[in-house]
Amino acid sequence: MIAKTPTPPYYAVIFSSVRTSVVDGYVEMAERMLELAQQQKGFLGAESARNNLGITVSYWQNLESIANWKKNIEHQMAQCYGREKWYSAYKTRIALVERDYGFGDVTD
Amino acid sequence: MIAKTPTPPYYAVIFSSVRTSVVDGYVEMAERMLELAQQQKGFLGAESARNNLGITVSYWQNLESIANWKKNIEHQMAQCYGREKWYSAYKTRIALVERDYGFGDVTD
Numbered sequence A, B: 001m002i003a004k005t006p007t008p009p010y011y012a013v014i015f016s017s018v019r020t021s022v023v024d025g026y027v028e029m030a031e032r033m034l035e036l037a038q039q040q041k042g043f044l045g046a047e048s049a050r051n052n053l054g055i056t057v058s059y060w061q062n063l064e065s066i067a068n069w070k071k072n073i074e075h076q077m078a079q080c081y082g083r084e085k086w087y088s089a090y091k092t093r094i095a096l097v098e099r100d101y102g103f104g105d106v107t108d
Helices: A026-038 A063-071 A073-086 B026-038 B063-071 B073-086
Strands: A010-019 A043-050 A053-060 A087-103 B010-019 B043-050 B053-060 B087-103
Touching: A010 A063, A010 B010, A010 B087, A026 A043, A026 A073, A043 B053, A053 A063, A053 B043, A053 B053, A063 A073, A073 A087, A087 B010, B010 B063, B026 B043, B026 B073, B053 B063, B063 B073, B073 B087
Parallel strands: none
Antiparallel strands: A010 A053, A010 A087, A043 A053, A043 B043, A087 B087, B010 B053, B010 B087, B043 B053
C-alpha cells in the first residue's frame, strides 16, 4: 500500500512503463525484483499500480543506494530482458523528495 | 501514457492514494482535475495508474507552479471532499527530478 517513508529528504525512483503482450515470466520477475530491492541497503519502500500504464515508485535513502541497486547483476539482467520482451517503452526518473504530507493511516 | 517531460531539472508531485468504496462523482472529479491541471502555468504532464493503490504523478516546471496549483480553489474543494468521501488515505510527495532516462518511443 502507501509506503511508510521517513521524514524527507530521501529519493524516489519513478518507473513508468508500457507493457508488451508478452506475459511469460513477467509476474515472477516483478515479484523477484521487489524482494531483491527490499534486501538492498538504503531501500525505504515501494508503491506500484498498473492499468495501461504502469507506475512503480521506489524510495531510497540516497543516490548511492540507487546506484548500487542499478548495478545489481540480477536487476541488470531483468532490465535487459525487459527491454527485449516485457516493455514497449519505459521512463525512469530519479527525484529528490523534499517535502511530503498526507491524510489517513499512512500519515506518520 | 508516459509523459513527455523536458530535460531535468523539473518537479514531480507523487500522489499515492487508497480509495473508499464511494464512487459518486469520483471519475468526474478526477477528469476535471486533470483538465484543470493542464491549464495551469508550469504544468508539464501527468501519469496515472490504479489497482488497490492509486498513483498519480504530475510534473511541474518549478515549486511556484505547484504552489499555485495547490491554491486553486476548485482543486482545494476537491481535496477537501476527497478527504471526506473518496480517499481513506493519501500521501503527497514533492520531489525534484534530477535525472531521467528511458527506452522506447517516449525517449526524447
